[in-house]
Amino acid sequence: MYEKENDLINAYMRGQMSRRSLLRGLASMGVTAGTAAVLVNGAATRAMAADFDWKAHSGKSIKLLLNKHPYTDAMLANLDNFKELTGMEVTYDIFPEDVYFDKVTASLSSQSSEYDAFMTGAYMTWTYGPAGWIVDHNEWINDPSKTNPNYNWSDMLEGVRKSCAWNGRPGGALGSDDAKQWCIPWGYEQNNLAYNSEMLEKAGVGVPSNIDQLVEIAAKLQAAHEGVYGIGVRGSRSWATIHPGFLSGYANFGQKDLNVADDGKLSAAMNTEVSKDYHAKWVKMIQDSGAADWSTHTWYQVGTDLGAGKSAMIYDADILGYFMNGGDNAMAGKLAYAPFSANPEAAAPTPNIWIWSLAMSKFSKDLDATWYFMQWASGPEHGLFGATQMDFVNPVRQSVWDDAGFRKRLSDSYPGYVEMHDVSAPGAKIHFTPQPLFFDLTTEWAATLQKMVAKEVPVDEGLDQLAESVNAQLKDAGLG
Amino acid sequence: MHHHSPIERVLRGIALLIVVLFFMFPIFWILLMSLQTNETILRSPPSIVFEPTLSNYAAIIAGRLDSNVASMGIDFMSNLMNSVILSVGSVALALVLGVPAAYAFARHKFRGSEDIAFTLLSFRFAPPLLVLLPLTLYFQQIGLADTYFGLIWVYQLICLPLILWIVRGYFEDISPDVEHAYRIAGHSWFSTFRRISLPLAAPGIAAAALLAFIFAWNNFIFALVLASADKQPVTVGALAFVTASGIQYGQIAAAVVLSITPTLALALYAQRYLVEGLSLGAVKG
Numbered sequence: 001m002y003e004k005e006n007d008l009i010n011a012y013m014r015g016q017m018s019r020r021s022l023l024r025g026l027a028s029m030g031v032t033a034g035t036a037a038v039l040v041n042g043a044a045t046r047a048m049a050a051d052f053d054w055k056a057h058s059g060k061s062i063k064l065l066l067n068k069h070p071y072t073d074a075m076l077a078n079l080d081n082f083k084e085l086t087g088m089e090v091t092y093d094i095f096p097e098d099v100y101f102d103k104v105t106a107s108l109s110s111q112s113s114e115y116d117a118f119m120t121g122a123y124m125t126w127t128y129g130p131a132g133w134i135v136d137h138n139e140w141i142n143d144p145s146k147t148n149p150n151y152n153w154s155d156m157l158e159g160v161r162k163s164c165a166w167n168g169r170p171g172g173a174l175g176s177d178d179a180k181q182w183c184i185p186w187g188y189e190q191n192n193l194a195y196n197s198e199m200l201e202k203a204g205v206g207v208p209s210n211i212d213q214l215v216e217i218a219a220k221l222q223a224a225h226e227g228v229y230g231i232g233v234r235g236s237r238s239w240a241t242i243h244p245g246f247l248s249g250y251a252n253f254g255q256k257d258l259n260v261a262d263d264g265k266l267s268a269a270m271n272t273e274v275s276k277d278y279h280a281k282w283v284k285m286i287q288d289s290g291a292a293d294w295s296t297h298t299w300y301q302v303g304t305d306l307g308a309g310k311s312a313m314i315y316d317a318d319i320l321g322y323f324m325n326g327g328d329n330a331m332a333g334k335l336a337y338a339p340f341s342a343n344p345e346a347a348a349p350t351p352n353i354w355i356w357s358l359a360m361s362k363f364s365k366d367l368d369a370t371w372y373f374m375q376w377a378s379g380p381e382h383g384l385f386g387a388t389q390m391d392f393v394n395p396v397r398q399s400v401w402d403d404a405g406f407r408k409r410l411s412d413s414y415p416g417y418v419e420m421h422d423v424s425a426p427g428a429k430i431h432f433t434p435q436p437l438f439f440d441l442t443t444e445w446a447a448t449l450q451k452m453v454a455k456e457v458p459v460d461e462g463l464d465q466l467a468e469s470v471n472a473q474l475k476d477a478g479l480g
Numbered sequence: 481m482h483h484h485s486p487i488e489r490v491l492r493g494i495a496l497l498i499v500v501l502f503f504m505f506p507i508f509w510i511l512l513m514s515l516q517t518n519e520t521i522l523r524s525p526p527s528i529v530f531e532p533t534l535s536n537y538a539a540i541i542a543g544r545l546d547s548n549v550a551s552m553g554i555d556f557m558s559n560l561m562n563s564v565i566l567s568v569g570s571v572a573l574a575l576v577l578g579v580p581a582a583y584a585f586a587r588h589k590f591r592g593s594e595d596i597a598f599t600l601l602s603f604r605f606a607p608p609l610l611v612l613l614p615l616t617l618y619f620q621q622i623g624l625a626d627t628y629f630g631l632i633w634v635y636q637l638i639c640l641p642l643i644l645w646i647v648r649g650y651f652e653d654i655s656p657d658v659e660h661a662y663r664i665a666g667h668s669w670f671s672t673f674r675r676i677s678l679p680l681a682a683p684g685i686a687a688a689a690l691l692a693f694i695f696a697w698n699n700f701i702f703a704l705v706l707a708s709a710d711k712q713p714v715t716v717g718a719l720a721f722v723t724a725s726g727i728q729y730g731q732i733a734a735a736v737v738l739s740i741t742p743t744l745a746l747a748l749y750a751q752r753y754l755v756e757g758l759s760l761g762a763v764k765g
Contacts, residue, residue, distance in 0.1 A: 068720055068723055069723070069724050070724065070725060093708045093709035093710075094709055095704075095709060095712075095716070096716070096719035096720045096722060096723075097719075097722065097723065097724060098719040098722055099704055099716060099719060102704060102705075103704060103705070106609075106612070106613065106616065106704070106705040107616075109613060110613050110614075110616035110617055110620075111617070112616060112620060112625075113620075114620075114625070114626075114708070227524055299724070300722065300726075300727050303726060304522065304726060304727060307522075307726065308522040308523070308524070309524075310524055319724075323724070323725035323726060324726070327725070327726065328517065328518055328519050329519075329726070330519055330522070330523070391725075
């Protein structure tokens with residue numbers, strides 16, 4: 001199968017013909033663009049094989065635990081090339097996102113050897129790492145006998161790479177010299193603005209560029225459109241309410257969640273004057289122009305409302321806005337993107353990020369073989385394939401962001417997306433302080449926001465109470 | 481005999497209609513949603529006027545999910561089959577083990593009988609995760625992890641205590657004199673159990689089995705923790721329509737309709753047994 005086609009592709013790989021001639025040639029053989037992409041990637045994969053013994057673990061089998069996600073789909077579409085390259089077998093279990101982390105936690109805490117590697121978020125590794133459930137991937141990354149010479153680890157965006165590394169000490173800086181690489185970045189999300197350009201135009205307003213403008217323009221948009229609310233942000237009683245837009249804007253004012261003293265003790269840092277001012281604006285924005293049922297809003301409602309034309313803007317994950325600009329969404333094709341600095345005096349945005357990563361389980365029976373999959377799946381070739389042919393966006397590698405084809409593809413259908421990323425990427429990282437109470441403290445923070453929005457407690461008082469409670473919990477846990 | 485005035489009959493009918501509408505509305509609404517595309521479901525304000533489509537059912541049965549950005553495989557029909565295997569299997573096993581045990585607890589007072597019965601009931605008190613994590617370790621060692629048999633065994637934590645305690649009550653309500661009379665006629669103990677006690681307690685057994693089936697069908701956590709993706713029931717499978725790139729409301733609704741159909745059909749069929757069975761043990765006479 002595909003013998004003639006492969007000859008053509010190999011000629012292209014040797015530089016004997018242009019990409020355009022290749023695609024024309026393939027089209028004349030009845031090969032669709034999608035199949036052509038997989039074939040070309042296969043040739044690129046074979047070229048990789050020249051410098052490294054990819055067959056060292058041939059005949060072995062590994063099993064993955066995956067979340068149902070476009071990143072997973074992109075990997076599966078290219079998986080045959082990995083199997084061909086290494087002679088390894090890969091099986092996998094895919095679970096829905098709602099229950100995915102329950103499955104991961106159950107599997108790791110029972111020390112199950114069923115799965116060799118799994119998808120995770122960087123925040124989760126703050127629990128998995130100290131518990132001894134995952135490995136320090138530096139051991140493999142830095143071993144030339146185990147990692148292929150083209151892997152190019154330093155090609156990974158610095159903020160993203162460092163956000164996945166922690167020395168395990170509560171309050172320890174992410175990406176410090178003694179940090180352990182708990183997971184390998186795979187795809188990531190920045191938090192910025194996605195807006196309905198038609199609605200902004202009709203209301204005669206521009207794109208907001210700081211928090212005061214955001215509050216004002218959200219209100220204007222709401223007033224100008226019947227049945228539409230101005231701004232979508234998350235509001236459920238969960239850590240997930242704090243980490244997207246809210247923390248990105250908060251960090252832009254130089255604010256932190258926790259202080260780390262010289263002796264390593266942690267204390268609450270969210271009741272400063274600047275923080276109180278930011279909180280007050282955020283709360284007013286939701287009261288004036290947020291969803292009526294804001295306190296139940298998660299990722300899904302924020303995205304769905306933007307896609308259905310029920311909200312005019314969102315300050316949330318960039319890829320959420322990306323997904324809503326396609327498919328059968330009523331507003332598909334009408335969305336645009338902009339970087340957002342909440343602080344008018346800030347030089348650039350400082351988005352907090354979510355990183356879908358891959359990690360190897362400590363209980364895997366063959367970590368070396370599993371690393372072969374890890375380095376392929378997080379390598380530059382698969383990154384480029386996924387980003388240009390599938391929805392493996394945002395890529396974590398600079399080389400993919402530099403690819404002209406990828407930039408054009410994004411710019412054609414997602415106005416402003418590439419520029420938004422370029423402007424925000426230098427400041428994009430995890431802005432939280434890594435420590436084991438992360439989920440508890442951020443959930444309480446979200447609960448406090450809910451009370452402020454519901455006017456059950458004034459902002460000043462609410463933040464003082466929150467800081468007091470956070471300090472007590474840190475002390476109880478021996479961290480404060 | 482009571483005679484009702486026509487007005488009273490009409491008012492009674494209206495009241496009944498309101499009650500039925502109130503309880504049936506969520507199911508009716510889900511049925512309507514399952515016949516719409518995501519776009520019509522999400523329009524604002526919602527409307528019950530739309531062009532019905534079977535595309536959600538077609539997508540589920542064919543196993544393809546068309547999300548906002550891509551088309552991906554969904555294995556909902558095999559989730560449905562897993563639910564049938566796990567629920568039917570575990571209720572059948574619980575009946576085989578539980579009914580004779582319930583009879584023994586009801587008829588024969590032996591040393592420790594109450595303690596054993598209570599221990600079995602106490603399985604229901606433990607939080608499932610407390611039991612499941614250690615079980616995962618044991619199951620891996622003895623090769624039961626990720627097998628239907630292993631899961632059906634664990635499902636006994638739900639089904640066995642339910643059947644044992646409900647059926648025990650029915651056996652206790654049957655007068656022992658009937659059994660004694662049959663025994664005196666020269667029949668064996670087992671024959672008495674089979675020919676007299678079982679038929680008399682049948683409505684109760686059917687009610688207990690139906691309840692156990694519903695509990696097993698709705699279980700979520702056991703298979704999630706103990707089995708791999710190909711053995712997950714509908715309760716886990718239905719969540720696959722909630723994806724990062726959007727919620728497929730129409731397909732969720734179609735999945736709900738498909739997944740409640742077996743229990744609904746069974747409950748309708750066994751309705752009279754259920755009511756009769758549940759009320760039979762209610763009053764001691």
